Amino acid sequence: MLKRICMIPACRNDTDHEPLFRQESYFHWAFGCAEAGTAGAIDIDTKKSILFIPRLPEAYAVWMGKIEPPSTFAKKYGVDEAYYVDEIPKVMQDNYASKTVHVLYGKNTDSGAYSKPASFEGMDKFTVDKDTLHPVIADLRVFKTKEELDVLRFVNQMTSEGHVEAMRQIKPGMYEYQLEAIFKFHVYMHGGCRRTAYTPICASGPNAAVLHYGHAGAPNDREIKDGDIMLLDMGGEYHCYAGDITTSYPANGKFTEEQKIVYQGVLNAMTSVEQAMKPGVVWTDMQILASRRILEALIELGVLHGDIEEMMKVYLGGYFMPHGLGHFMGIDTHDVGGYLPGYPERIDKPGLRSVRTARELKENMVLTVEPGMYFIDSEMDKIIADPTLSKFVNVERLNQFRGWGGVRLEDNVIVTATGIDNMSSVPRTIEELESVMAGGAWPPARDAKPE
Amino acid sequence: MLKRICMIPACRNDTDHEPLFRQESYFHWAFGCAEAGTAGAIDIDTKKSILFIPRLPEAYAVWMGKIEPPSTFAKKYGVDEAYYVDEIPKVMQDNYASKTVHVLYGKNTDSGAYSKPASFEGMDKFTVDKDTLHPVIADLRVFKTKEELDVLRFVNQMTSEGHVEAMRQIKPGMYEYQLEAIFKFHVYMHGGCRRTAYTPICASGPNAAVLHYGHAGAPNDREIKDGDIMLLDMGGEYHCYAGDITTSYPANGKFTEEQKIVYQGVLNAMTSVEQAMKPGVVWTDMQILASRRILEALIELGVLHGDIEEMMKVYLGGYFMPHGLGHFMGIDTHDVGGYLPGYPERIDKPGLRSVRTARELKENMVLTVEPGMYFIDSEMDKIIADPTLSKFVNVERLNQFRGWGGVRLEDNVIVTATGIDNMSSVPRTIEELESVMAGGAWPPARDAKPE
Ligand SMILES: [Mn+2]
Numbered sequence: 096m097l098k099r100i101c102m103i104p105a106c107r108n109d110t111d112h113e114p115l116f117r118q119e120s121y122f123h124w125a126f127g128c129a130e131a132g133t134a135g136a137i138d139i140d141t142k143k144s145i146l147f148i149p150r151l152p153e154a155y156a157v158w159m160g161k162i163e164p165p166s167t168f169a170k171k172y173g174v175d176e177a178y179y180v181d182e183i184p185k186v187m188q189d190n191y192a193s194k195t196v197h198v199l200y201g202k203n204t205d206s207g208a209y210s211k212p213a214s215f216e217g218m219d220k221f222t223v224d225k226d227t228l229h230p231v232i233a234d235l236r237v238f239k240t241k242e243e244l245d246v247l248r249f250v251n252q253m254t255s256e257g258h259v260e261a262m263r264q265i266k267p268g269m270y271e272y273q274l275e276a277i278f279k280f281h282v283y284m285h286g287g288c289r290r291t292a293y294t295p296i297c298a299s300g301p302n303a304a305v306l307h308y309g310h311a312g313a314p315n316d317r318e319i320k321d322g323d324i325m326l327l328d329m330g331g332e333y334h335c336y337a338g339d340i341t342t343s344y345p346a347n348g349k350f351t352e353e354q355k356i357v358y359q360g361v362l363n364a365m366t367s368v369e370q371a372m373k374p375g376v377v378w379t380d381m382q383i384l385a386s387r388r389i390l391e392a393l394i395e396l397g398v399l400h401g402d403i404e405e406m407m408k409v410y411l412g413g414y415f416m417p418h419g420l421g422h423f424m425g426i427d428t429h430d431v432g433g434y435l436p437g438y439p440e441r442i443d444k445p446g447l448r449s450v451r452t453a454r455e456l457k458e459n460m461v462l463t464v465e466p467g468m469y470f471i472d473s474e475m476d477k478i479i480a481d482p483t484l485s486k487f488v489n490v491e492r493l494n495q496f497r498g499w500g501g502v503r504l505e506d507n508v509i510v511t512a513t514g515i516d517n518m519s520s521v522p523r524t525i526e527e528l529e530s531v532m533a534g535g536a537w538p539p540a541r542d543a544k545p546e
Numbered sequence: 547m548l549k550r551i552c553m554i555p556a557c558r559n560d561t562d563h564e565p566l567f568r569q570e571s572y573f574h575w576a577f578g579c580a581e582a583g584t585a586g587a588i589d590i591d592t593k594k595s596i597l598f599i600p601r602l603p604e605a606y607a608v609w610m611g612k613i614e615p616p617s618t619f620a621k622k623y624g625v626d627e628a629y630y631v632d633e634i635p636k637v638m639q640d641n642y643a644s645k646t647v648h649v650l651y652g653k654n655t656d657s658g659a660y661s662k663p664a665s666f667e668g669m670d671k672f673t674v675d676k677d678t679l680h681p682v683i684a685d686l687r688v689f690k691t692k693e694e695l696d697v698l699r700f701v702n703q704m705t706s707e708g709h710v711e712a713m714r715q716i717k718p719g720m721y722e723y724q725l726e727a728i729f730k731f732h733v734y735m736h737g738g739c740r741r742t743a744y745t746p747i748c749a750s751g752p753n754a755a756v757l758h759y760g761h762a763g764a765p766n767d768r769e770i771k772d773g774d775i776m777l778l779d780m781g782g783e784y785h786c787y788a789g790d791i792t793t794s795y796p797a798n799g800k801f802t803e804e805q806k807i808v809y810q811g812v813l814n815a816m817t818s819v820e821q822a823m824k825p826g827v828v829w830t831d832m833q834i835l836a837s838r839r840i841l842e843a844l845i846e847l848g849v850l851h852g853d854i855e856e857m858m859k860v861y862l863g864g865y866f867m868p869h870g871l872g873h874f875m876g877i878d879t880h881d882v883g884g885y886l887p888g889y890p891e892r893i894d895k896p897g898l899r900s901v902r903t904a905r906e907l908k909e910n911m912v913l914t915v916e917p918g919m920y921f922i923d924s925e926m927d928k929i930i931a932d933p934t935l936s937k938f939v940n941v942e943r944l945n946q947f948r949g950w951g952g953v954r955l956e957d958n959v960i961v962t963a964t965g966i967d968n969m970s971s972v973p974r975t976i977e978e979l980e981s982v983m984a985g986g987a988w989p990p991a992r993d994a995k996p997e
């Protein structure tokens with residue numbers, strides 16, 4: 096008798112499939128270079144920038160394209176000098192032997208992952224500093240230049256249009272992924288966005304209560320039903336810069352009374368926050384403000400009753416909006432700089448613990464504003480089980496919302512000297528949404544005659 | 547004075563961006579399971595199949611979706627038993643302690659990479675065999691089941707339609723990437739293909755001489771010009787199975803006389819090979835047959851002169867078609883099993899060294915047939931520099947083709963008992979292509995009245 100068992104692990108390494116390369120974000124920020132296998136250095140004293148490109152094998156010319164010399168890349172990317180990667184030790188030794196080498200090394204406060212510092216042969220002969228660079232560049236990335244804002248405005252315009260296309264074409268009986276297809280087509284065909292900034296979330300009905308729906312285990316594959324609420328969180332990526340917009344609306348184009356109350360509550364949260372935002376405002380205060388609007392809607396809905404101030408003390412809003420109100424956005428969708436040394440630390444309370452920064456707003460920061468209200472089974476169970484929370488709840492009414500889903504709305508805004516500049520342009524009011532879904536123009540024609 | 551230089555490496559690890567998970571191909575072949583972090587075992591004696599799924603943290607329910615027990619996955623994937631991954635040591639110790647554990651470990655002959663064998667705590671107490679499984683499963687994957695063929699036929703149909711959409715919409719002035727956008731939209735919207743099987747190659751004019759154009763360093767970003775030849779190599783992926791079809795045609799819809807000769811030469815190569823294919827035929831012989839057709843066209847074009855038999859002896863065709871004629875296709879685009887122990891080894895000659903298998907054809911193998919003819923600067927330089935090759939060449943005429951590009955045609959076929967079943971269905975003759983690009987039907991209406 097055979098005595099054998101075979102075991103197969105599930106990670107893709109036995110293949111010659113190569114995913115499309117996407118540049119590392121810090122490197123892209125510093126050099127804007129699309130090619131794989133490159134490295135770069137900046138002489139802080141002279142401001143001289145140096146790009147190192149890989150020396151390509153002869154076969155590259157047949158399979159991948161013409162082999163260009165370093166000078167081509169120096170010109171293309173506007174750096175002062177370019178060499179081959181295998182020349183790094185010599186270039187460093189010949190020109191910078193007396194200098195301290197600062198390498199990028201630090202923790203990403205969203206993922207917990209550490210960047211991998213640069214290294215080269217003979218680096219042990221240099222004084223190497225791993226600590227200085229990361230917090231400095233992370234903080235520089237928080238404040239966008241005019242050129243960065245131009246790219247972000249462009250990708251936001253394309254992302255907005257892609258959302259409008261999806262809401263124009265939706266009808267019950269379609270599959271969720273078809274909205275992803277419509278969106279991706281629009282941003283690529285008309286905006287040159289080859290990638291999305293993240294895996295699109297196209298949630299219908301109950302799936303709209305799953306914050307990061309759409310992944311490989313739940314791949315936007317449900318058939319959309321009449322009466323469903325939709326939650327679409329999709330953003331294009333252009334020249335590595337992200338768009339990150341969320342729209343919500345009824346699949347059939349007409350809000351029910353319940354959908355109106357939930358939707359309007361989330362829109363009130365968004366509007367209140369966007370009206371309050373300006374330099375000096377602390378971001379976690381905005382999370383609290385949004386939470387208040389969400390609680391107001393839950394009272395109107397008959398799910399909660401009692402004193403809002405008391406509800407705020409036990410962070411009841413955090414069970415209906417368990418994510419952060421928004422995050423920095425740029426080359427990374429969840430951009431860096433949220434929790435740097437010297438800035439406020441993460442607050443460990445429901446809702447607040449998910450906020451990706453507790454910083455004070457300043458001009459030229461770019462953030463998402465993304466309040467939401469969700470009926471998540473596990474969160475509702477927690478509320479019902481905890482007497483300090485359940486005393487505010489009409490349990491029978493709450494249970495009616497199991498399977499209802501949720502609503503999230505997300506804009507991408509620039510903090511200006513006096514307030515914000517909203518880069519997103521999608522229908523937001525109930526009237527606007529019902530009009531566009533019924534075939535109305537977007538944006539509404541400015542010169543249309545009043546009827 | 548400051549003495550500092552900063553260095554930034556270019557690999558993306560300082561971010562919380564997670565690419566969309568795609569299952570490892572051997573694991574998918576064995577278990578068909580889409581979820582990440584899983585493992586599986588098969589008891590060879592009893593045929594019992596066991597799936598191990600990750601134990602998910604509580605937060606998963608909020609962010610990713612409802613947490614399902616192992617039994618849900620046992621039912622979903624039709625396995626006999628399912629447990630948590632952290633139960634592997636106990637399940638193995640309790641039930642299979644006396645058995646040899648066969649783990650998957652071996653080299654991918656296309657990439658040179660090795661698979662990472664499964665391991666678990668306490669595995670050192672078992673007899674472990676790393677050698678047996680890999681060649682056995684690789685060879686099993688070469689021969690497709692009826693169910694696999696059904697999926698491959700579906701993804702080929704969608705891929706064919708996507709190509710026809712692109713050729714219907716192309717016009718000079720568009721950008722190459724817009725054809726990628728049209729293709730991806732079609733296969734996703736109408737075929738549910740969330741991924742392409744590989745990065746689409748959308749090459750116009752000179753780029754059509756770059757075999758794997760379209761990567762991050764050359765991202766399909768050229769404006770298509772009137773008079774360009776096009777080369778589009780694009781395939782959808784459905785349930786992890788690949789389509790891999792290539793079409794070529796003039797951007798403006800009308801072949802020039804030169805384009806006709808090059809195109810017809812490649813089509814002759816494809817037709818000759820497809821007519822010759824049947825069980826018992828050796829794949830490298832097909833590469834040689836294709837090469838002959840390519841050389842014939844180059845003679846007609848006035849680029850070559852002399853005796854074809856002599857040209858064949860010096861592998862002159864391999865400089866105009868430096869890639870393999872075709873490869874196994876399945877869960878990997880370049881599917882496994884090409885060079886297994888006990889089968890013929892790779893032949894180190896121009897063209898032939900790129901063929902991904904030298905095996906004899908057998909029923910239920912699935913292969914691509916993809917002859918091509920390209921005018922690649924570095925290859926033309928090699929020919930001119932080598933007197934044993936250049937004696938066949940009209941150098942002045944050859945140099946006229948610098949920047950011309952190339953043509954590749956690719957079908958996906960099943961080897962049957964008596965020949966092949968071609969799964970691809972795209973316009974192939976010059977007449978068919980010019981008709982479809984001028985607005986004609988595809989496939990041509992079967993019941994159309996003769997005019
Ligand atoms: Mn966001």
Ligand SMILES: [Mn+2]
Nearest residue numbers: 790914916956
């Ligand atoms: Mn192929």
